[in-house]
Amino acid sequence: MKHCTNSRLGSLLHAYELNTLSEEEIEQFEIHLLECEFCFAEARNFAAESSLLASDKAVKDLISGLQDNRPLEREAKMRFWHLLWPSEKPYFLRPALFYFIILLMIVPVFRSLLISPKQQVRAVQVINLLPIRSADNSILKQSGDDEGLINFVFDGAEEGKSYIVEIKSVEGDLIYMDSDFRNFDSFQTGRLVAPISKMKVGDYILTITDPRAKPPYDRKEYSFKIVR
């Protein structure tokens, strides 16, 4: 027989084996065992284990020990959480918050480490511009995603002050403009990163204007060439 003939009485099986049933329940269950092959086979085959569970001292001690350890485990967990989140302290002094902030700071560092060096470093060409009337044009060679660092000297330029920078094609089309250019160093040299990969091949004029100066000292022009 694979199943119990009376599921209500069948549910009493283990309680019967552990001797926890009342006299009345024992009687009902034992009469059920006379009829139910399944329950009797279960009870009979598990008799040795049931006997150990119900009356063996070592087993009892073990079970008691398992229960004794439980509050200690819970206490240890509570202690751990209290260390991280001591409720009596103000929020900004709770270590968990501190660790969380540290984690927030560390994550971008790890993310940047995961980005390949190829993605981080881009090739930069450097040219030093000469005034427009000089014989040589500075040349930038267009290749891939390169950017060009353009250095130019503007007499009287002061570090940290605002200037206007424009790049125009020789035809007069405005390619780039920065009305708040402040990249001058103490040697009156300005530095501009130009997106040469996005610019067409040809001749360009870079104009730097000092809005505070009077003509003719307020502006200077430089020329450069982009070749393929």
Add this chain to the structure above:
Amino acid sequence: MEELLAKALSGDKEAENKLFEHLLVRFGHFAKQHIQTTDAEDIAQEACITVLEKYKNEEFSNSFQAWAYGVLKMKIGNYFQSAASRRKNVAAGQAFENNMADISQTNDFELKRKLMNCLKKINKVNSRYTQVLNLVHQGYKTDEITEMLQVNRNNYYVILNRGRKMLKKCLESDRV
């Protein structure tokens, strides 16, 4: 069983023998559950003989099973009532406990080791079962345990049977 009884009542000797065997096995188990001494088998046998002697002339008010069980209960009651057996019980009480412990220490050592390992494993995944066992060992009644665990009686039996199932599986396959 009903079929065996019907055949036995109609005079089938083979069916009567089978009925006797059927009852003897079960009565032996019940008697051990109640008496827990070597006298259990004798009492079971006595009860079976009484049943076989009387069942043909008896009118079962409830059922044959209930009547036969009543005979066994009476035999067990007589055993406890008789002064001789009580003396024997008292005198042998401690000896029996020790004897049982010795048996479990020698014969069932392997089973006990496995059982204890399984209980540890079960405790990690289902602490309710070991919690109930602990309360049972401490002598709490079912009603008290259900109140302490805040579960109803049916759920209490479910906890026990689920634990038993896990224990059985663990003993067979060493896994919970």
